[in-house]
Amino acid sequence: MEDLLARHRKEKKDLAGELTTLKKQVSGDKKKKKEVTKQCEDKERELKERHEQEIADLEKGTNGNTAGTAESAENNDAESEDEFSPEKLLAQLELEKEQEEAASAGKKKKGPVAAEPQAAQQSSGPKPKKNRQKERAARKAAEQEAIRKQALEEAALQPDLRKIEMENIESLTKLNGTTVHDIVPDGHCLYSSIADQLAVRHEVGVDVQTLRSQCAAEIRRDKNSYIPFLFDEATMSIKDVEEYTKELEETAIWGGDLEILALARVYDCPISVLMSGRPVHRVNDEGAKEELKLVYYKHSYGLGEHYNSLRG
Numbered sequence: 001m002e003d004l005l006a007r008h009r010k011e012k013k014d015l016a017g018e019l020t021t022l023k024k025q026v027s028g029d030k031k032k033k034k035e036v037t038k039q040c041e042d043k044e045r046e047l048k049e050r051h052e053q054e055i056a057d058l059e060k061g062t063n064g065n066t067a068g069t070a071e072s073a074e075n076n077d078a079e080s081e082d083e084f085s086p087e088k089l090l091a092q093l094e095l096e097k098e099q100e101e102a103a104s105a106g107k108k109k110k111g112p113v114a115a116e117p118q119a120a121q122q123s124s125g126p127k128p129k130k131n132r133q134k135e136r137a138a139r140k141a142a143e144q145e146a147i148r149k150q151a152l153e154e155a156a157l158q159p160d161l162r163k164i165e166m167e168n169i170e171s172l173t174k175l176n177g178t179t180v181h182d183i184v185p186d187g188h189c190l191y192s193s194i195a196d197q198l199a200v201r202h203e204v205g206v207d208v209q210t211l212r213s214q215c216a217a218e219i220r221r222d223k224n225s226y227i228p229f230l231f232d233e234a235t236m237s238i239k240d241v242e243e244y245t246k247e248l249e250e251t252a253i254w255g256g257d258l259e260i261l262a263l264a265r266v267y268d269c270p271i272s273v274l275m276s277g278r279p280v281h282r283v284n285d286e287g288a289k290e291e292l293k294l295v296y297y298k299h300s301y302g303l304g305e306h307y308n309s310l311r312g
Contacts, residue, residue: 187252229258
């Protein structure tokens, strides 16, 4: 469920960014802006309905059976074919606009048509009917191919962020004499990394659930110190401490700077986080015990942000 919810959050964030970009691109065209607004609303509604359905399917256990998997695969294929992007929507709107202008210009140029001789009309016979469905399918295929080519061209120009990050981290670990100990990317990676560090550097055996409980207790104990970390940019308000710590303790919600600081204080030690392209982030320098060392990845894992343990 947590993997699904994490994907939902990412899809919502990605869609919001795409819609914002799209609306800015058509801000000067009232007619196009109206069309874009309507399609944006449709996309938001479709995403919400799909998320609700996926959650319902997962709760009912339908995702585990063969039929459900096949149906899901078909649905995913259909979604990928109609995948939304600002460029695709703009291209579609431009095409429709060009077709309307061309049709209007054709009517003006054509003018009144002289009557043809009756014999010529009879000899010409009935005209074949156009296959509108095939025309639409061909037009859609051409649009998708144009979008695909454009995406490939743009992708070729983009830097390989994963490769850059991995190379930078490899160089940094060689310089400081550490090696990366891989942690499973399951939503608990921060806590698993700290558990590994405690075992290696402090000879303390502790599991992920214990670390989550200790972290939640520390945040509740000294609320005022941690409130700045609980500001929610989406709602422009401070998250409720009790609700946040309950979720922290009972779910696989990801950890970050707040949890790192709290656990550094619990175990009275500094914790440092190595990152690509940024200085080492270190908290609780006044801690009396040996420093725990982590490494942070932003681009190298499919689920998003990730922490590993640094040994040595």
